[in-house]
Amino acid sequence: xxxxxxxxAPPTWKLMLVKWLGLFPPLLIIAYALQWAGIEPLWFxxxxxxxxxxxxLNYVITPFMDSLFSEWLYKGLDTDKKHQSVRFGP
Numbered sequence: 005x006x007x008x009x010x011x012x013a014p015p016t017w018k019l020m021l022v023k024w025l026g027l028f029p030p031l032l033i034i035a036y037a038l039q040w041a042g043i044e045p046l047w048f049x050x051x052x053x054x055x056x057x058x059x060x061l062n063y064v065i066t067p068f069m070d071s072l073f074s075e076w077l078y079k080g081l082d083t084d085k086k087h088q089s090v091r092f093g094p
Contacts, residue, residue, distance in 0.1 A: 014077040026069040
């Protein structure tokens with residue numbers, strides 16, 4: 005979410021909200037599926053959940069949510085300043 009090469013990124017709170025909205029439904033589904041499958045102990049269940057969710061979040065959910073919410077995420081950002089260099093000092 006956000007392209008660091010362009011120098012313009014949405015506010016962190018917007019990114020956090022969009023990632024949470026994308027993460028919660030699959031997390032809930034996977035947690036119930038593993039519970040239904042009777043996977044125990046808890047540490048093994050957590051290993052399976054994170055092994056599934058981290059790649060899913062990185063390669064599927066985040067790009068999908070970024071495209072779905074891109075208009076809202078980038079609304080109001082000053083894209084004209086993205087080519088200006090960063091200045092430190094007076």
